Amino acid sequence: MLFFGPLSSLFDFLTFAIMLWVFHSGPALFRSGWFVESLATQTLVIFAIRTRRIPFFRSRPSLPMIITPITSAAVGIAVAFSPAEHLLGFAGLPIAYFFILLGMIGVYLVLIEVAKSRFYRAGHQPIRGQRTNAERHEHRVRRRAARFSRHIAPSTANRARMRKLRR
Numbered sequence: 159m160l161f162f163g164p165l166s167s168l169f170d171f172l173t174f175a176i177m178l179w180v181f182h183s184g185p186a187l188f189r190s191g192w193f194v195e196s197l198a199t200q201t202l203v204i205f206a207i208r209t210r211r212i213p214f215f216r217s218r219p220s221l222p223m224i225i226t227p228i229t230s231a232a233v234g235i236a237v238a239f240s241p242a243e244h245l246l247g248f249a250g251l252p253i254a255y256f257f258i259l260l261g262m263i264g265v266y267l268v269l270i271e272v273a274k275s276r277f278y279r280a281g282h283q284p285i286r287g288q289r290t291n292a293e294r295h296e297h298r299v300r301r302r303a304a305r306f307s308r309h310i311a312p313s314t315a316n317r318a319r320m321r322k323l324r325r
Contacts (some may be wrong), residue, residue, distance in 0.1 A: 161273045162207070169199055169266050176258060186249035190238045193260055194251065197234035199266050204269045210278055299325040 173195040177183045181192065184302035204227050238248050289297065 161277045162203075162270065165266070165269055165273055166199065169262060170196065172262065173213075176255075180258075181252065181255065184249070186244075186247055187251065190243070191255060192314050193248065194235055194238050194255075195262065198259060198263055201230045201234075202263060203270055205265065206267055206274065207301040210274075263305045267314075 170192070173192055174188075176187045177191040181187065181191070204223075205219065208219065208223070237243070237246065239250055243249065
């Protein structure tokens with residue numbers, strides 16, 4: 159919320175500025191532009207936040223993960239151009255808006271990657287499967303000893319005694 163929310167709001171404000179000062183839009187065009195930008199950025203950002211890998215395209219998503227957000231964004235754009243646009247209070251967007259939108263999406267995804275790297279570098283979320291040194295050592299000892307012994311779950315007292323012996 160503290161990392162990605164303000165970034166999303168910043169791009170909403172950028173869209174407002176573009177719609178008002180570049181395209182001099184009225185309410186219907188403004189609604190259309192904001193709807194399309196919000197839908198596109200918020201559905202496509204899923205690709206970046208679904209993985210810890212930086213950049214996100216190093217982690218290959220499943221086919222449904224590819225199809226769903228892209229289809230959602232395409233349907234949203236199609237709605238803005240459909241015959242029902244007037245019923246929804248939309249107006250057709252100029253082609254120049256889509257070129258600007260593509261640039262905004264590119265910059266947004268890059269900034270999300272930067273925020274994501276800082277988020278994980280700051281240690282806000284533990285890495286799944288990461289062990290402490292003591293846990294790694296115990297795992298290694300247990301793994302090596304497993305074929306020479308049968309597994310009996312140690313009691314709490316036995317665990318404490320074994321820790322003392324290891325030191």
